[in-house]
Structure formats: structure tokens, C-alpha cells
Amino acid sequence: MSKNSPHFLEKLLKRVENxxxxxxxxxxxxxxxxxxxxxPFFESMGLKPSEYDPILPRNLMxxxxxxxxxxxxxxxxxxxxxxxxxxxxxxxxxEVFRYDSGVLSSKLKAYEELGLSQSTxxxxxxxSPYLLIGNVNLEFVLVLEKLKSFxxxxxxxxxxxxxxxxxxxxxxxxxxxLFRKMGCSEEQLARLIIEHxxxxxxxxxxxxxSLIGFLSKFGSTVNQMRLLFLxxxxxxxxxxxxxxxxxFLFLNEIEMEVTEVGKIVCTHALLLGSxxxxxxxxxxxxxxxxxxxxxxxxxENPQELKNWVLGTKxxxxxxxxxxxxxxxxxxxxxxxxxxxxxxxxxxxAIKVFRGNGVELQERFNCIVKAGLNKKDVFGMIKVSPxxxxxxxxxxxxxxxxxxxxxxxxxxxxVKFPSCLSYTMQRVELRLSMxxxxxDQGAVDPKLALSTIIASSxxxxxxxxxxxxxxxxxxxxxxxxxxxxx
Numbered sequence: 001m002s003k004n005s006p007h008f009l010e011k012l013l014k015r016v017e018n019x020x021x022x023x024x025x026x027x028x029x030x031x032x033x034x035x036x037x038x039x040p041f042f043e044s045m046g047l048k049p050s051e052y053d054p055i056l057p058r059n060l061m062x063x064x065x066x067x068x069x070x071x072x073x074x075x076x077x078x079x080x081x082x083x084x085x086x087x088x089x090x091x092x093x094x095e096v097f098r099y100d101s102g103v104l105s106s107k108l109k110a111y112e113e114l115g116l117s118q119s120t121x122x123x124x125x126x127x128s129p130y131l132l133i134g135n136v137n138l139e140f141v142l143v144l145e146k147l148k149s150f151x152x153x154x155x156x157x158x159x160x161x162x163x164x165x166x167x168x169x170x171x172x173x174x175x176x177x178l179f180r181k182m183g184c185s186e187e188q189l190a191r192l193i194i195e196h197x198x199x200x201x202x203x204x205x206x207x208x209x210s211l212i213g214f215l216s217k218f219g220s221t222v223n224q225m226r227l228l229f230l231x232x233x234x235x236x237x238x239x240x241x242x243x244x245x246x247x248f249l250f251l252n253e254i255e256m257e258v259t260e261v262g263k264i265v266c267t268h269a270l271l272l273g274s275x276x277x278x279x280x281x282x283x284x285x286x287x288x289x290x291x292x293x294x295x296x297x298x299x300e301n302p303q304e305l306k307n308w309v310l311g312t313k314x315x316x317x318x319x320x321x322x323x324x325x326x327x328x329x330x331x332x333x334x335x336x337x338x339x340x341x342x343x344x345x346x347x348x349a350i351k352v353f354r355g356n357g358v359e360l361q362e363r364f365n366c367i368v369k370a371g372l373n374k375k376d377v378f379g380m381i382k383v384s385p386x387x388x389x390x391x392x393x394x395x396x397x398x399x400x401x402x403x404x405x406x407x408x409x410x411x412x413x414v415k416f417p418s419c420l421s422y423t424m425q426r427v428e429l430r431l432s433m434x435x436x437x438x439d440q441g442a443v444d445p446k447l448a449l450s451t452i453i454a455s456s457x458x459x460x461x462x463x464x465x466x467x468x469x470x471x472x473x474x475x476x477x478x479x480x481x482x483x484x485x
Contacts, residue, residue: 004083005040007049037063045073046087055094072097075104080118085126092166093129110136116154123158128167140169146176150190160197168204175205178212182226192229198237199229207237211273214244218265233274240273247272247305251298253280254291260299268302276310283308288316290354329357337364337378345382354389363388363395370399371410380417387420398424406431408449416449427453429482433465433475442468 041063042052063070076086090097096104111121114136124131124140131137147157161167179189193199199208215225233240244265251261265272277283284294287308297304297317308314330353331346339346353360367377381388387395401424402408408431413419419427434452437443443464455463465471 001040001044004044006043008040008043034061036061042087042090044083045090046084047091051087051091055090068099069097071101072099072104075108079108080122081125088126088164088166089129089132091129093133096129096132104132107132107136114141120154120158123161127161127165128169130166131169137169139173143169143173143176146173147193150186150193152190152194160201162201165203167201168206171204171206171209172200175200175208179229182222184226184229188230192232196232196234196237199232202237207241211237211241211244214241215265215269218262220266220269224266224269228269231270233270235274239276243276244269244273246277247275250277250280250283254284254294254298256295256298260295264298264302271302271305275305275308277305278308278310278314283314286314286316293317330355330360331357333357333360333364336361337381349381349385352385352389359392360388363390363392366392366396367399370396370403372414376414380414384417384421387417390420395420398427402427412449416453419449419453422453425482429478430460432478432482433460433471436474436478437464437468437471440468440470442471 036056038056038060039049039052042055043049057066060066073086076089077083081089108121111124111131112118116124128137128140131140144154144157148154176189179192184192199205202208212225215228220228235243248261248265251264256264278286284291287294289297330350334346334349335341339349355363364377364381367380368374372380390398398420399410399413402413402419403410406428430453434443434447438445452460461472461475465475468474
């Protein structure tokens with residue numbers, strides 16, 4: 001037992017490490033400090049201190065005081081189960097160690113009478129300790145019988161059991177029955193399990209059930225799901241589900257309509273689950289396209305996804321006629337504003353802008369109509385061209401909020417046009433906090449608007465908020481109030 005409890009021994013030796021004669025020091029320590037024998041016992045069974053600390057008996061210190069625990073432990077050891085594996089059995093099926101004399105042995109014998117060898121039972125017990133609870137586990141027996149009817153030997157089943165995993169035979173049996181209800185023939189189901197054992201062995205089939213549930217939510221028919229499994233690729237089920245979810249997120253991120261997403265998931269699930277896509281932002285950048293064109297590409301030919309997986313080189317797509325037209329419109333808009341043709345400033349602005357020339361002009365005009373002259377707005381666009389990437393109504397709403405709700409003059413936007421790029425919550429939070437600090441005399445009353453809004457949160461807190469003892473609490477209260485609306 002001591003050989004298999006290094007943590008306990010290490011802790012013990014630290015108590016006497018400064019003594020000359022360790023053996024004598026340990027004997028003397030034991031004389032006045034009796035140990036809890038259950039600690040090294042549980043550790044020798046493969047349990048970590050964090051696992052056995054909560055289950056240590058409260059009123060016992062010596063193993064000899066718990067006859068049933070020791071007897072059932074010895075039954076398992078003598079049966080051939082490795083001591084390091086018995087801890088898992090204790091964690092999952094603690095009641096096994098409370099059996100009266102002879103009960104545990106009779107349960108092991110009952111399984112052997114079904115034709116299972118001792119070596120086979122050892123492996124199954126380690127992976128499914130609850131098999132020793134109650135009578136012979138019917139679901140376990142039925143799963144074995146079903147797999148054997150498919151031509152699978154017990155040794156094949158053993159090979160597919162993963163160490164450290166506890167199996168749920170009821171769930172596995174339910175999954176096999178579900179496949180039959182989906183219309184899979186005995187021959188098809190046998191071939192599926194032989195070629196893809198992970199279908200039932202990965203998480204006792206919960207990965208497969210997760211996949212079925214995911215597809216069902218998008219309206220996949222039973223026939224579509226059956227065909228998917230009959231053509232399942234050589235990939236772990238868990239990885240297939242992860243790929244499918246990542247593709248779903250990708251379709252969401254490029255703002256595809258819900259109905260279109262559902263259609264692609266239902267008709268191309270095999271493709272989506274087989275592709276480990278690059279990140280959406282990376283694809284948009286490498287392909288040099290916008291979300292609109294990327295959506296169109298996927299809808300016209302979902303097979304394109306195979307060209308965008310991790311490990312492949314993605315080349316920029318040639319510009320479409322629509323993009324060329326939009327680029328010309330943006331160029332015309334910038335020339336009308338007074339940008340020098342083919343200048344670096346104009347090239348940079350064209351790359352930043354999103355939308356065609358007509359949309360950009362509408363957004364520009366709405367800023368002018370708010371009360372600013374064209375010359376000032378032109379200067380604003382030169383400094384912060386990204387403000388025109390917002391929809392017209394969003395720009396109008398932000399200007400109205402800044403002027404009418406917060407009470408700042410419109411001319412402030414000319415000095416700090418990037419203010420329109422930030423969310424209204426951020427602007428309101430920063431200005432509300434600044435005004436409170438100003439009222440408390442804790443901050444420069446002439447602080448630039450750009451400093452208040454554009455600085456990082458860490459800088460804003462360290463340089464301004466923390467200079468007043470009540471600042472941090474007021475800051476948190478304002479956050480809750482503004483962001484909860």
C-alpha cells in the first residue's frame with residue numbers, strides 16, 4: 001500500500017525531514033500522531049487527495065475497523081482487478097464496498113455464467129463499475145448480444161473501450177434501437193458500427209445523440225440522417241459534430257438567412273461535418289471579399305467550403321462586376337469630396353469604406369443635415385472615414401443622442417469625429433463618469449473629448465476613476481445602469 005501512496009509518504013516525511021535518523025523519527029511521530037490509514041489506502045487505489053478527502057470516514061482511523069470495505073476490496077483484488085483501478089470503482093459504485101460477505105463474489109460469478117470470462121469481466125467492471133450494483137445489468141447483456149449478432153467478438157468490444165471512461169450501456173442500447181427505428185437494416189447497422197465504433201463508444205453514444213439532435217433542430221428528415229450515417233466519413237464523431245457547429249457559426253457570421261442556413265445544414269451535413277474551416281475573419285481577408293459575396297458563393301456552391309479548410313492556401317478571388325461597379329462609385333464619391341485622384345489617401349479611404357457610392361453619399365448628407373457644413377464634414381471623413389460604414393439611421397441616432405441627450409455641441413464632433421464610431425453605451429458611460437468626477441473636483445474640467453472616450457478602460461480607471469475613493473463604486477453602478485437598458 002505504501003508503494004502506491006507517494007503523496008501520503010511525501011506529506012509524512014515533511015513532518016520529520018529535519019531529523020537525523022528518519023526511521024526512528026517516523027516511529028516516534030507515529031507514537032504520538034496516529035495516522036488516518038484510509039488516506040494511503042484510498043491513494044493506493046488510484047484516487048487523488050482531492051478525490052478522497054471528501055469521502056474519508058469521519059469516525060474511523062484504522063482500516064481494521066471497516067471489515068466490509070476490506071473484504072470487498074480483497075475480493076476485487078483477488079479477482080484480478082489492478083489496485084490502481086479499484087479507486088474508480090469506489091468513486092462510481094461505493095455501495096459495492098458495503099456488500100455482506102459472499103455477495104460480491106456471487107455477482108461476479110453470475111456474469112461468468114453468461115459466458116463472459118474473468119479477464120473480460122475485469123475490463124468491463126473497470127469501465128462500468130455500476131454493473132456490480134443490483135442484479136445482472138440487462139442493458140449491458142443486450143448490447144453485448146446485439147454486437148455479437150453483428151459478428152463482433154468480445155475481444156473487439158474490449159479493444160474499443162477507452163481507459164478512464166465509464167460507459168452507459170442503457171444509453172448505448174437506446175442508440176442502437178434508435179438506428180433501427182430510423183430504418184437501418186441489421187446489415188447496415190452492423191457495417192456502420194464495425195467501420196465507425198465511435199458511433200456508440202464515444203461518450204457511450206452521446207456524441208452521436210448530440211449530432212442527431214442538432215440535425216433535427218434544423219429540420220433534417222429521418223431519411224437524410226440515415227443516409228448521413230451510412231456515408232459517415234473516417235473521422236471521430238466528436239470532431240464531426242465540432243466541425244458541423246463551426247460551419248454553422250461561420251454561416252451565421254457571414255449573416256446568412258436562418259432558412260438558408262437550415263437548408264444547407266440539412267442537404268450538406270456530410271460536407272459541413274468533414275470540413276475544419278478557417279476563421280471567418282481570416283477567410284474574408286484572404287479571399288478579399290465581403291460577407292455578401294461570400295454568402296452568394298456558399299449558396300451557389302456549398303462545395304466551395306472544402307477549399308477553405310485549415311491547412312489549405314486561400315487565394316484572393318478576382319473582383320466581380322458588382323464589386324468593380326461599387327468601387328467606381330466609391331471613387332466618384334471621394335473625388336466629389338475633393339480627394340486627389342489615385343492619391344494614397346484616396347486608396348486608403350476606398351479600402352476602409354463599406355457600401356456603394358450612393359449609400360456613402362446618403363450617410364455624408366445626413367451628417368451635413370444635422371447642422372454641419374460640408375467642409376467640416378469632409379474634414380471629419382478624412383480623419384475618420386470609418387464613420388460612414390454605419391447605416392444612415394444609426395449615424396442620425398448617435399448624433400441626436402450626443403447633442404440632445406448628452407447636451408454636447410455639434411461642433412464637438414468636428415474636433416473628435418471618431419466619437420460616432422463608438423457605441424452609445426460607451427459614450428454615455430465615459431461622459432457620465434467624467435461629469436461626476438468633474439463635479440467632485442477630481443479631474444481636469446477641460447479634458448479633451450477624445451481622451452475621455454477613446455482611452456482604454458484600464459487607462460481611464462487608473463488615471464481618473466481611482467483618483468477618487470468612491471470612483472470605482474460609481475463606475476460599477478453606472479455600468480449596471482447603462483448596460484442593463
